[in-house]
Amino acid sequence: MSVLAKVIEPRWERRKDARPSELASAALELFVERGFAATRLDDVAKRAGVSKGTLYLYFDSKDELFKAIVREGIVPRFVEFEERMRSYEGSSADLMRLLVKTWWQKIGATKLAGISKLMISEAGNFPELAKFYHDEVIVRGLAIFKVAIQRGIDSGEFRPMELEHTPHICAAPVLMLMLWRNSFDLCGAQGMDPETYLDIHTDLLVRGLLK
Amino acid sequence: MSVLAKVIEPRWERRKDARPSELASAALELFVERGFAATRLDDVAKRAGVSKGTLYLYFDSKDELFKAIVREGIVPRFVEFEERMRSYEGSSADLMRLLVKTWWQKIGATKLAGISKLMISEAGNFPELAKFYHDEVIVRGLAIFKVAIQRGIDSGEFRPMELEHTPHICAAPVLMLMLWRNSFDLCGAQGMDPETYLDIHTDLLVRGLLK
Amino acid sequence: MSVLAKVIEPRWERRKDARPSELASAALELFVERGFAATRLDDVAKRAGVSKGTLYLYFDSKDELFKAIVREGIVPRFVEFEERMRSYEGSSADLMRLLVKTWWQKIGATKLAGISKLMISEAGNFPELAKFYHDEVIVRGLAIFKVAIQRGIDSGEFRPMELEHTPHICAAPVLMLMLWRNSFDLCGAQGMDPETYLDIHTDLLVRGLLK
Amino acid sequence: MSVLAKVIEPRWERRKDARPSELASAALELFVERGFAATRLDDVAKRAGVSKGTLYLYFDSKDELFKAIVREGIVPRFVEFEERMRSYEGSSADLMRLLVKTWWQKIGATKLAGISKLMISEAGNFPELAKFYHDEVIVRGLAIFKVAIQRGIDSGEFRPMELEHTPHICAAPVLMLMLWRNSFDLCGAQGMDPETYLDIHTDLLVRGLLK
DNA sequence: AATGAATGAGTATTCATTCAT
DNA sequence: CATGAATGAATACTCATTCAT
Structure with a gap:
């Protein structure tokens, strides 16, 4: 032209x-x-x-647009995030802190965080997508925490812990913060300071995990 | 007849x-x-x-139906729940465990738990209602945890803790469980055992809080 | 009781x-x-x-209610009005003035006047009713004017006039006033003074009719 | 193509x-x-x-469709009609006849005439629109008759006449004919011949107005 | 590739009508 | 006689989707 x-x-x-x-x-x-x-x-x-x-x-359709957002929006970022965690060499307590911080920085603080809210809201209407998200994102995310906890137990830093439910508990406060910022935070609710919040979370968590 | x-x-x-x-x-x-x-x-x-x-x-309308569900469905139960917590006399660690367990039993395990998901999903579309829910439910719920933490600090059981963000962290795993059961749990995701999950949560939490 | x-x-x-x-x-x-x-x-x-x-x-139905209003509301009053006109003995010009004045007083100024507006609005949706109204009210009303005009012609007061359309013209300003008061008058339009209006109408009309 | x-x-x-x-x-x-x-x-x-x-x-809505019909359907035609009347140079009696005839031909005989019926029927439900119609159409229409009457009085053709109500009376038979043709005429009522009707109207009217 | 006018199935809402009390 | 809760057909309006340009 x-x-x-x-x-x-x-x-x-x-x-x-x-x-x-x-x-x-x-x-x-x-x-x-x-x-x-x-x-x-x-x-x-x-x-x-x-x-x-x-x-x-x-x-092809509104549904496909939604699926594309989830599939192409979150998975690549998540894989990337996953990789960052592999080669860590410090203590397991520090690894746990790093996990939370990095998750927040790379995903939670971006607008990708909104996808969590979307998936929770729409899981019932998009069962296949929910399955996909569960398998590709949630399971992998939880696996990272699981590995970190196992690592701490193996090294003697952490107490022996149950390994199916505990990762959920590690992740919950981070997820809730992401949801909060995409719901009530918008409606004039008192804001939270993410850094303070996450510091307290990791502090409590690590104390809870340590021997 | x-x-x-x-x-x-x-x-x-x-x-x-x-x-x-x-x-x-x-x-x-x-x-x-x-x-x-x-x-x-x-x-x-x-x-x-x-x-x-x-x-x-x-x-009067679909909107009003939604508002009525939130207003009349959750607030009274919550007030009731609030009252149950007032007169506790045991240790603060036990109080914390009781809080979590009761919240789960009286609300989380019932279909009222779905309202949390609804409010997170629809807060953006019903700002006034979100404000109402925030003020009447969330703030009050957090206040209960705040009181319990303060009580533990005052009695010397708990370390001195920040009191604005910590209640959110106490509540997050319970909320996530409520959301989980109304989203991914329905889509064939691996189920979680609430009792185990909440036991681990309170165990980690109390260890994190204790001196 | x-x-x-x-x-x-x-x-x-x-x-x-x-x-x-x-x-x-x-x-x-x-x-x-x-x-x-x-x-x-x-x-x-x-x-x-x-x-x-x-x-x-x-x-029996909304339609029947409407029909009853028209049938029972207006016809009896109209018959009554018709009878008042029979035995008049003064001049035809005075009769014409009396006709207009009485029509106004007995019907136009009452809420029965609203029926005219209704019938004009709904004639298309209630053809049988429109036919009934036409035959029972309009034709009879026009006949009264026709008789009065014929009387004036016969007595030599009025010019020879066409007798099918002229009655409509005698009635039109009265009807318009009735419509006006049930439409624009309600919307803050400048009001009209019925008495002045009808005096002018009859004055013009009689002058137009006289030899 | x-x-x-x-x-x-x-x-x-x-x-x-x-x-x-x-x-x-x-x-x-x-x-x-x-x-x-x-x-x-x-x-x-x-x-x-x-x-x-x-x-x-x-x-945007059914209401707006209605308003557009009134606003764009009638006002421009009316303005056009108004302009045709300005430059007349014959007698005032002839002007009056021309007014009636032109109004009929340009509006009354077209389907625009139906708007009058609509406005009378719906004035109560569309007060703002009724005001608009009153100000833009009715007032202007009456003003034309007022000017014609005043012209006749000034030239000595017509008797001194009241000028607020008289225009309504000049217009009423024309309007009633418009209404008639959109209501009873459709229901098998005896038809009227517009030309005859309007000739009689103007004849009566002019005789009534002349000195 | 991009447009935006056109579509029509879908949904919230209204209201005349019914009927057990 | 009178009520008013319940009904469901009717209708204004929306919005994902299509397709000639």
Whole structure:
């Protein structure tokens, strides 16, 4: 397209950037704000700066858009996060603190955190997706905590602990913070300070785990 | 009226005063299963065994039905729960365990637990209701934990703790369990055993809090 | 019913007066204010001080209620009005003035005037009723004017006039006033003074008719 | 596009800019036939040959559709009609006859005449619209008659006349004819001949006004 | 690739009508 | 006679989806 055309038809210029991920990003924001059903594709399109029809060039349906957000939004980030944890060499208590902190920084503090809320809200309506999310995200996330706890037990730092339920308990306060920031925090509820909150959580947790 | 008539005209056997709560109960189940927007009033009516029009005899709109469920469903139970905690005389560690256990038994294990999921999902769409829920339920719930912690600190059982964020952390695993059972648990995810889960939670928590 | 019961159950006392005509009267007011379709039987019942079910003791349906209002509301009054005109002995110009004035006083100024608006609005939806109204009210009303005009022509007071359309023209300003008072007059439009208006009308009309 | 394609896909032949007035036109017909409340948007859409959803592309609601019909249907025609009257140079009696005749031809004989019936029927339900119609249409229409009468008085043709109510009386028979043709005329009532009717009206009126 | 006008199935809500009491 | 809870058909309005351009 010529420079002249650019001036005459600036509308056509931004298309180059209108990648699926931008559409998904706009959709995620709205899904998190309003929920899946209450989000209109009109609004998604408007926020992404494209027409409604364009959404259908990239996603077969609203359901598929939702699934794509979850699948492509969270899993890659999570894998990345998972890898960061592998090669840690310090104490298990420090590893636990690092886990929580990194999870928060890489996911919890970003808008990806909203996906947790979405999945909890919509698990009933998207059973296959819920299964996928459970297997790919939750199980893997819990496994990381499980490994960390096992590591602490093996090294003699931690008491022997049950290993199925305990990871859930390690994760719960982090998840609740993510949910909180995408629900009540928006409605004028007293805000929480994530850093303080997570420090207290890890402090309590590590004390609870130590021999 | 004879038993026979009862069979012929069961419609009129229903008591006027029982109706609102029957309807609210049916609605709660569906709202929890499917979310607010995805629940059709037709289905609520069907589950309650009445016609759609009947819903409007008792609730002005779908919104008001939702609000009534939250307001009348949870607050009274919560107040009741609150009162049970007042007069405890044992150790603070035991009080903490009792708090968690009672909360679970009286609310978490009932279908009222679904309201937590609903509020998290719909806080953005019902800001006034979210405020109400925050003030009437969350703040009061957190206050109970706050009092228990303070009590432990005062008696010398617990370490000095920050008191704004810590209650959230005490509550988080219980809430997550409530959410879990109304989301992933339904989709074939591995179930959790509430008793085991909560025992581990309180065990870790109390160890974390003790001097 | 004893005097005591009267005190104990005053609710049951007004029933004696709840005659069909009272219900019709309440309905007429609302039909005129809001139109047929926009009037809810709930409101009719409320205004009449009875329950909605009671309406069905006296009228088979909303349509029948409407028809009864028209049939029983206007025809008897109109017959009465018709009779007043028979035995007049003065000049035809004075008769014309009397006709207009009496029509106004006995019908136009009362809430029966609203029926004209109703019939114009609903003629399309109630063809049989429109036919009935046309034959029983309009034709008879026009006949009165026709007779008066013929009388004036016969006596030499009036010019020879066409007798099919002229009665409509005599009546039109009176009807318009009735419509006006039940439509724009209610919406803050500048009011008209009926007496002045009708004096001018008859003055113009008589001058137009005289030789 | 070929003629064949036209036949295969007539849907897309309709012009975007023609749509609103086509829809309004279809709606006007039905509103006049059945009244506002009794007209279903399904039927409006069907008569316009579009789907119900299409109506909402152009009008925000049924109310707005009604308002658009009144605002855009009648006011421009009326303004146009008003302008035609300005520059008349003949006698005031002839002007009065011309006024009536032109009003009839340009509005009364068209389906725009139905708007008068609609406004009378619905004034109570659309107070703001009634005010608008009163100010933009009625007041202006009456003003034209007022000017004509004043002109006749000033030139010595007409007697001195009251000027607030008289214009209403000049207009009433024309309006009644418009109403008649959209109500009883449809129900098998004896038809009136507009030309004869209006000739008699202007004849009577002018005789009444002349010195 | 992108548009946006058009669609029509789907849903909340209303209200005339019924009927056991 | 009178009630008013219950009904369900009717209808305004929404929004995911399609498709000619």
